[in-house]
Amino acid sequence: xxxxxxxxxxxxxxxxxxxxxxxxxxxxxxxxxxxxxxxxxxxxxxxxxxxxxxxxxxxxxxxxxxxxxxxxxxxxxxxxxxxxxxxxxxxxxxxxxxxxxxxxxxxxxxxxxxxxxxxxxxxxxxxxxxxxxxxxxxxxxxxxxxxxxxxxxxxxxxxxxxxx
Numbered sequence: 001x002x003x004x005x006x007x008x009x010x011x012x013x014x015x016x017x018x019x020x021x022x023x024x025x026x027x028x029x030x031x032x033x034x035x036x037x038x039x040x041x042x043x044x045x046x047x048x049x050x051x052x053x054x055x056x057x058x059x060x061x062x063x064x065x066x067x068x069x070x071x072x073x074x075x076x077x078x079x080x081x082x083x084x085x086x087x088x089x090x091x092x093x094x095x096x097x098x099x100x101x102x103x104x105x106x107x108x109x110x111x112x113x114x115x116x117x118x119x120x121x122x123x124x125x126x127x128x129x130x131x132x133x134x135x136x137x138x139x140x141x142x143x144x145x146x147x148x149x150x151x152x153x154x155x156x157x158x159x160x161x162x163x164x
Contacts, residue, residue, distance in 0.1 A: 014094040014149055015094060016094050016095075016096035016098070016099070016147045016149060017093040017094045017095065017096070017099075018096065018098075018099060018102075018116070020071050020072060020087075020089060020093050020095050020096075020099045021070070021071075021072065021099040021100075021102035021103050022064075023070060023071035023089060023090075024064065024065035024068045024069070024070060024071070025068050025069045025070075025071065025088060026067070026068040026069065027061075027065050027066050027067045027068020027069075028066045028067050028068070033090040034090055035088045035089065035090060036089070036090055036091055036092070037087065037088065037089045037090075037091065037092055037093070038086070038087070038088045039087050039151070039152035039153075040084050040085060040086060040087070040152060040153065041084075041085050041087065041150040041151060041152065041153070041154035041156055042082035042083065042084050042085065042153070042154065042155050042156065043082060043083050043085055043097075043100070043156045043158070044081065044082045044083070044155075044156070044157045044158070045110070045120075045158045045160075046157065046158070046159045046160070047120055047131075047160045048160070048161060048162050049161075052110065052120075053077060054074055054077050054083040054104070054109070055074070055077055055107065055109065056074060056075065056076045056077040057073075057074065057075070058073060058074040058077075058103065058104055058107060058109065059072055059073030059074060059100075059103045059104075059107075060073050060074075060075075062103070062106055062107065063106060064106075069086075069088070070103050071087065071088055071089045071093075071095075072085055072086070072087050072095065072099055072100045072103055073085075073086050073088075073103070074086065082155060082156075085100060085150070087150065094149045095149065095150050096146060096147050096148060096149060096150070097135070097144075097145070097146060097147070097148040097150055097156065097158070098112050098116055098118070098145075098146030098147065100150075101118065101119075101146070105119075105122070108122075110122065112146065113125070113126050116146050116147075117146060118133065118145070118146060118158075118160070120160055127160060130162065130163060131160040131161055131162055131163060132160070132161045132163060133145060133158070133159070133160050134157075134158075134159045134161075135148060135156065135157065135158055135159075136156070136157040136159070137154055137155070137156050137157075138154060138155050139155070145158075
């Protein structure tokens with residue numbers, strides 16, 4: 001009797017919980033669900049060598065979450081270095097990097113296309129068509145991009161370089 005196991009790369013990786021971009025803490029439209037998870041990844045976005053500024057209060061007092069905070073939000077921004085993202089959820093979620101872009105996009109910032117691809121310039125065209133994209137996490141290249149599951153104290157660099 002022989003058992004054969006097939007291993008499929010990526011089969012053990014957690015699925016992103018995309019619904020986190022719609023979560024709201026408090027506010028006028030939602031009851032307060034409480035917080036059980038609270039952590040802080042750090043993000044830097046560079047497009048053609050220029051760092052994009054992430055506005056302070058991104059995800060705070062947003063349409064659909066008036067006088068509240070999205071589960072992923074920013075309290076202050078930085079002109080250099082990384083911006084601290086605050087992730088505050090009522091339970092453990094696999095929070096993908098792309099979920100922050102869904103929130104940022106609601107305020108006119110970079111967003112995602114309908115198929116969950118980066119859309120930095122909000123053209124409606126996936127950035128994979130326009131840019132070479134790299135994600136570095138804690139100094140190491142990552143093969144995850146929009147679906148990268150963020151962790152506490154991650155240093156995430158998203159680097160987009162126009163294709164020639």
